[in-house]
Amino acid sequence: MKHTISVLVENEFGVLSRVSGLFSGRGFNIESLSVAPTLDPSISRMTIVTSGDDQILEQITKQLNKLIDTIKVIDFTGEDFVERELALIKVTAEEGTRAEVLRITDIFRGKVVDVTPRSYTIEVTGAPAKIDAIVELLRPAGLKEIVRSGPVVLGRGPKGWRSAD
Amino acid sequence: MKKTGSQILLECLQLEGVDTIFGYPGGTVINIYDDLMDYPIRHILTRHEQAAVHAADGYARATGKVGVAIATSGPGATNTITGIATAYMDSIPLVVITGQVPTPLIGNDAFQEADIIGITRPITKHNYLVKDIKDLARIVKQAFYIARTGRPGPVLIDLPKDVQIASAKFEYPSTVELRGYKPTYSGNVRQVEKAVKMILASRKPVIYVGGGATLSDASQELRTFAEAIQAPVTTTLMGMSSFPKRHPLSLGMLGMHGTYYANMAVTNSDLLIAIGARFDDRVTGKIATFAPHAKIIHVDIDPTSIKKNVRVDLPIVGDLKDVLQKMVQKIAEHGEGIEKLIDETSPWREEISGWKEQHPMTYKPSETVIKPQFVIEKLRELTSEDAIVTTEVGQHQMWTAQFFDFTQPRTFLTSGGLGTMGFGLPSALGAQAAFPERQVIDVSGDGSFQMNSQELATLVQYRLPVKIVILNNNFLGMVRQWQQLFFNKRYSQTCMELPIDFIKLAEAYGATGLRATRPDEVEGVIRKAMETPGPVIMEFKISREENVMPMVPAGAGLNEMVLAS
Numbered sequence: 001m002k003h004t005i006s007v008l009v010e011n012e013f014g015v016l017s018r019v020s021g022l023f024s025g026r027g028f029n030i031e032s033l034s035v036a037p038t039l040d041p042s043i044s045r046m047t048i049v050t051s052g053d054d055q056i057l058e059q060i061t062k063q064l065n066k067l068i069d070t071i072k073v074i075d076f077t078g079e080d081f082v083e084r085e086l087a088l089i090k091v092t093a094e095e096g097t098r099a100e101v102l103r104i105t106d107i108f109r110g111k112v113v114d115v116t117p118r119s120y121t122i123e124v125t126g127a128p129a130k131i132d133a134i135v136e137l138l139r140p141a142g143l144k145e146i147v148r149s150g151p152v153v154l155g156r157g158p159k160g161w162r163s164a165d
Numbered sequence: 166m167k168k169t170g171s172q173i174l175l176e177c178l179q180l181e182g183v184d185t186i187f188g189y190p191g192g193t194v195i196n197i198y199d200d201l202m203d204y205p206i207r208h209i210l211t212r213h214e215q216a217a218v219h220a221a222d223g224y225a226r227a228t229g230k231v232g233v234a235i236a237t238s239g240p241g242a243t244n245t246i247t248g249i250a251t252a253y254m255d256s257i258p259l260v261v262i263t264g265q266v267p268t269p270l271i272g273n274d275a276f277q278e279a280d281i282i283g284i285t286r287p288i289t290k291h292n293y294l295v296k297d298i299k300d301l302a303r304i305v306k307q308a309f310y311i312a313r314t315g316r317p318g319p320v321l322i323d324l325p326k327d328v329q330i331a332s333a334k335f336e337y338p339s340t341v342e343l344r345g346y347k348p349t350y351s352g353n354v355r356q357v358e359k360a361v362k363m364i365l366a367s368r369k370p371v372i373y374v375g376g377g378a379t380l381s382d383a384s385q386e387l388r389t390f391a392e393a394i395q396a397p398v399t400t401t402l403m404g405m406s407s408f409p410k411r412h413p414l415s416l417g418m419l420g421m422h423g424t425y426y427a428n429m430a431v432t433n434s435d436l437l438i439a440i441g442a443r444f445d446d447r448v449t450g451k452i453a454t455f456a457p458h459a460k461i462i463h464v465d466i467d468p469t470s471i472k473k474n475v476r477v478d479l480p481i482v483g484d485l486k487d488v489l490q491k492m493v494q495k496i497a498e499h500g501e502g503i504e505k506l507i508d509e510t511s512p513w514r515e516e517i518s519g520w521k522e523q524h525p526m527t528y529k530p531s532e533t534v535i536k537p538q539f540v541i542e543k544l545r546e547l548t549s550e551d552a553i554v555t556t557e558v559g560q561h562q563m564w565t566a567q568f569f570d571f572t573q574p575r576t577f578l579t580s581g582g583l584g585t586m587g588f589g590l591p592s593a594l595g596a597q598a599a600f601p602e603r604q605v606i607d608v609s610g611d612g613s614f615q616m617n618s619q620e621l622a623t624l625v626q627y628r629l630p631v632k633i634v635i636l637n638n639n640f641l642g643m644v645r646q647w648q649q650l651f652f653n654k655r656y657s658q659t660c661m662e663l664p665i666d667f668i669k670l671a672e673a674y675g676a677t678g679l680r681a682t683r684p685d686e687v688e689g690v691i692r693k694a695m696e697t698p699g700p701v702i703m704e705f706k707i708s709r710e711e712n713v714m715p716m717v718p719a720g721a722g723l724n725e726m727v728l729a730s
Contacts, residue, residue: 010345018286059469063469068290068291068346069345071344
């Protein structure tokens with residue numbers, strides 16, 4: 001089963017490799033990982049999508065918590081959360097397909113961020129399933145290159161991850 | 166007044182109460198070694214960096230304090246790896262300091278540069294590269310704190326040469342602020358109450374104790390707890406010296422080379438109380454048939470140990486000392502319940518006594534060849550109760566675990582998790598440095614001994630009178646045993662064909678060498694060794710194809726143990 005975990009860590013060198021090393025060293029799976037500083041610049045937030053049964057997930061969260069640099073681990077499984085991923089899609093757009101590509105982009109509330117006579121680069125955000133959907137719809141036009149950020153998530157509701165907020 | 170980085174490091178060590186460090190100098194630690202001459206810290210120069218770390222490890226295991234080792238960058242640092250991994254697997258508190266090339270050269274493939282932070286990341290509890298001298302004192306403070314608290318472990322500090330030379334005002338922080346590191350010491354009282362209920366409801370309880378009991382200095386609490394509920398106690402290799410083997414409730418060791426009765430007791434138990442143990446594969450055998458009828462209570466300070474290998478019915482996270490004290494208190498509140506428990510578990514204890522009588526831990530004695538088990542028994546007989554015994558890894562290690570009756574905590578130092586050959590001699594060196602007056606004995610095989618035999622020089626130089634037992638069968642015995650049992654006696658590369666003259670080897674270093682080739686010489690050799698000042702090698706030419714028995718074949722269940730080969 002797929003799980004999305006947020007890990008709040010010290011914003012220091014080497015922390016990413018501690019986390020990724022933990023996954024590879026213990027045979028856990030990383031489907032995607034994104035990381036950037038938070039409101040507090042001394043803390044980075046990693047969003048990791050992983051998979052495994054309950055026992056593996058329990059080990060993953062415990063092992064992440066065990067790292068000295070880990071401040072908090074939030075497993076969003078079973079929680080109410082907002083999930084978004086950003087994708088940049090370079091797609092062939094020639095006469096005959098240009099209009100259709102634009103239409104699809106529009107339907108997904110995407111934006112064209114780079115134009116050439118033979119291609120568009122489209123920016124689109126949404127839940128990973130939505131990105132999957134636009135990719136499939138654009139495929140017939142000819143996909144040249146795709147980059148996906150991996151999902152980032154936040155819990156719904158008024159509270160931040162620090163219960164004090 | 167300003168101090169240099171190397172002075173700040175040494176000031177910190179002093180404030181942490183470090184009196185002895187083990188190490189080996191080199192280009193990137195030369196400043197530290199220069200300043201060391203002005204500090205009242207004893208430095209023991211081992212002959213290999215691996216041995217320096219094992220020695221610090223032995224010092225830590227014997228004393229309970231943090232062991233400190235130091236090595237230069239590059240090859241010095243990479244030589245420490247086996248030592249660090251050994252300590253990591255057995256949760257031993259160490260601070261290992263490595264020199265590093267100057268910060269502007271890091272990443273340039275400079276002379277004697279190795280990314281030791283990257284290399285040791287998975288085998289340290291934490292590690293630090295000090296890039297700015299302003300962080301040095303805080304990092305050293307944190308390193309010691311992390312090493313000895315929670316589940317202990319090794320911490321490495323990589324200290325570039327330019328940071329050692331730079332100077333700054335020295336201020337040692339009085340507290341440690343680590344927002345991501347807050348070990349749970351206090352066991353949850355409600356969980357403890359549930360545990361006591363499960364205990365009271367049990368009819369076939371077994372206490373299974375690991376190295377955590379030693380690390381938490383909880384042997385007294387363990388004993389009080391076991392006696393209060395009259396439950397039999399089996400220990401792992403690492404837990405061995407935390408519960409006296411001669412105690413009527415002792416089952417000795419469980420697992421691959423455990424006693425018949427310990428393995429039978431675990432297999433038939435209805436409640437397994439795991440105390441500071443981690444259900445290692447050498448303990449459990451086939452997981453599917455491990456304690457199949459038992460509910461499991463697991464007490465450990467490290468949440469990751471719980472439910473890692475086996476299902477657990479009741480986890481209690483906390484320091485064993487605290488949890489066991491709370492258990493004993495709660496139990497005392499159930500006077501009648503306890504009487505009933507002790508009454509109703511008495512058939513269980515009788516069943517276990519039956520197993521003990523049926524298949525005691527034994528071997529076939531001989532009057533013509535020296536049996537290794539006989540040497541171990543004699544050694545116990547002829548050494549004092551507080552003697553510290555270290556081992557290497559292999560058959561001799563298992564024979565020591567099986568036939569040496571340990572009675573006091575921190576008297577059995579052995580590489581349990583990583584299984585490091587070459588651990589015994591340097592760790593004995595470290596233990597002897599900590600306790601110059603106590604008997605320290607390294608039980609070794611001829612194979613393992615040669616993995617760090619250069620440390621004889623260190624023993625002689627520092628007058629550390631370690632007594633070394635070499636059970637010599639001219640084989641890498643444990644691997645040979647497996648080849649005999651599982652590979653149709655094809656002894657591939659396990660015969661040590663060149664016979665070493667260990668007497669001459671001892672003498673070459675200025676130590677004493679003694680040899681026994683017949684059973685009737687064993688006692689004399691041990692007595693003579695114990696009377697001889699300084700390090701002594703006792704070589705025993707043992708029966709060559711003796712096997713460690715009983716044995717649970719790898720992958721089999723504990724109930725499928727083979728009693729004799």
